[in-house]
Amino acid sequence: MTALLEMRAITKTFPGVKALDRVNLVVRSGEIHAICGENGAGKSTLMKVLSGVYPAGSYEGEIVYDGATAEFGSIRDSEGRGIIIIHQELALVPLLSIAENIFLGNERATRGVIDWQDTFRQTEALLRKVGLREAPGTIVGTLGVGKQQLVEIAKALSKDVRLLILDEPTAALSEGDSEALLDLLLELKGQGVTSIIISHKLNEVRRIADTVTVIRDGASISTIDARAGDLTEDRIVRDMVGRDMAHRYPARDRRAGETVIEVRDWNVWHPEQRDRQVIRDLHLSVRAGEVVGIAGLMGSGRTEFAMSLFGRSYGRAISGEVRLHGQPADTSTVPKAIAAGLAYVTEDRKTLGLILEETIRRNMTLANLDAISRNWVVSEGHETRVAEEYRRALQIRTPSVMQKVVNLSGGNQQKVVLAKWLFSEPDVLILDEPTRGIDVGAKYEIYSIINDLSQAGKAVIMISSEMPELLGMCDRIYVMNEGRLVGELAAAEADQERIMSLIVRDRKQ
Incomplete structure (x- = not known):
């Protein structure tokens, strides 16, 4: 099986941080290739390099796609070559219909006038491919997250996708919706579509992946061929974290009181x-x-x-x-x-648990402002000391508590939410x-x-x-x-x- 994609020695640096360090990735034509790694390992950054979110010239290394060197200056450039990325935060417009979302920016038009009959006809055909029975005029905001994922895939198919990239596609889905999405990826594989899936759910990775690449601390650690029988959860975990995790759940002295x-x-x-x-x-x-x-x-x-x-x-x-x-x-x-x-750590940390554009320091103290205030005025010095204490205690990986929460990995964001509620005692x-x-x-x-x-x-x-x-x-x-x-x-x-x-x-x- 020939390689559709090769990423060679990709290095990406942000101010003070090397996010990718000479990462290599080979994806064969017609396979489902999983990328695994801890939060902050560099998985999404690598895919943003590939898709042109980080354009050529902003990173070091070489991308070879379909046998030729590729330098994508934008997402539009990569999409023009059939590379479509679906991010964890879906890029759909809730108030528009399914048909409008699928062809947004790629309208079926003649002389500047949208051909709605052709748009709806093509939408119906795409929805059949992904197993959605909704009408093309259905407003996307009325759909569940699972169906919205299918709309995103239908949108990708409308652009003649050759390489489909999905970033944590089942993170917010129910078990039934996750199963349906994985089945669809296997169907697309049968139709010749190559896929890259980023996932933390190792049972799903084992079910559908032909090959798994593990990234740790910005470097490619291993590539595992599932068809050779080498793919086990223990092997993936060991490569992800750099140690064996025979005990997934830490021991505890279980003594219940009143x-x-x-x-x-x-x-x-x-x-x-x-x-x-x-x-x-x-x-x-x-x-x-x-x-x-x-x-x-x-x-x-x-x-x-x-x-x-x-x-x-x-x-x-x-x-x-x-x-x-x-x-x-x-x-x-x-x-x-x-x-x-009482304290409640919500299941939706990004919407209900955190103010993403605020600092770690501000987020940590929101549930107990009285404790850092005097005469209704917040003491910034006290607030900083509290935030630093919880940063150390919970081992939150960040150079400063003044960093915005939006820039943290999922695991570190969750620790900030926990810190906020622990501070409320x-x-x-x-x-x-x-x-x-x-x-x-x-x-x-x-x-x-x-x-x-x-x-x-x-x-x-x-x-x-x-x-x-x-x-x-x-x-x-x-x-x-x-x-x-x-x-x-x-x-x-x-x-x-x-x-x-x-x-x-x-x-x-």
Whole structure:
């Protein structure tokens, strides 16, 4: 099989940082090539060099594409050669239709007038290719993230794609949508489309990749041929982090104390659909030093419960009782929930957890400004000292707390969110998908922080879509389905089959 793409000794330097150091990449025609590495390893930077986001002349090294040296000055140049990149943050316009998004900047027009009949006809053909049944006139903002990903791929196909690059395409997708997307990539492979996929989900990489290149600290470490039988998760992890990780979940001395939080008869109704009850008669408790998980399929109500508990941030007609240390607690607003000792680390750190264009320092202190203020004036010196303390304690990789959060890797962004809530000195931490979109090395560091919190006597509620994560980290696991708790399992008796059986059995009732 001939090489469609060769990137030779690619070096990319930003002020004070060498992001790529003589990276080599060979992608064969017609294959699915995965790129793995920790957050900040240089994966996305390499793809931005390839696609012209970082134009020729801004990096060192050589790109050979389809047998000839390529120097792309912009994305338009690379797209003209059939190289299409789909970023993790989708580049769709929510208020425009599917058809308008697919042909935006590439309109089907005659003498400056758009031919809508041809546009819709071609859109229908593209949607059939990616398995979408929506009408071309459907507004993109009304679609779920999984379907929006398919629209992005349809857009790529409209440009006669030869090399499709996907950056963390399943990070925000449900299990079902992820499976559908992976199946589509395999179908496109059968049609001759070559793909590069950046992913932290090693099970997905093993399922579809023909070849895997591992990047660590800006350098290419290894290239693994799946067809030779060398592709294992342990091998990928070892190359990614530079060490063996026989134990993915750090050990913890599990000693539970008194009950810290108890939620009784919790009911929540949908904020817009007035006849829909989202949470029904939920009851749970967490003791000091415990990590208690909540398992369930997408749409089971886990996040809705967490947000409704934390200051009633979601839902209406909320009823039930919250008791902290045996006493009734008022958590009816976010400030009251924080004052009562609750903290909520959202699943959507970029939208709800952080102010991306602000500094690390400012983000870390947002939940407890009173602690760094005097007479309503923030002490910048005190704020800096607090931020530096948490930067060191959580090992946040940054040259300065004055750096903008948007420039951090996903794992380091997550640590900033954790620092923000730790500074509020909570008794109960609700962690909603705390390791979503971060690599295995950063995950281990987050797990270690969670263990430290439980060892300090905090009560931790952990929501995760990754069952191995819940099984590896939690003392007990509650199972949710359609807004109700359908089971509770101790760590010693829990496994994936039992969790799924509780969900399936409940659905049949």
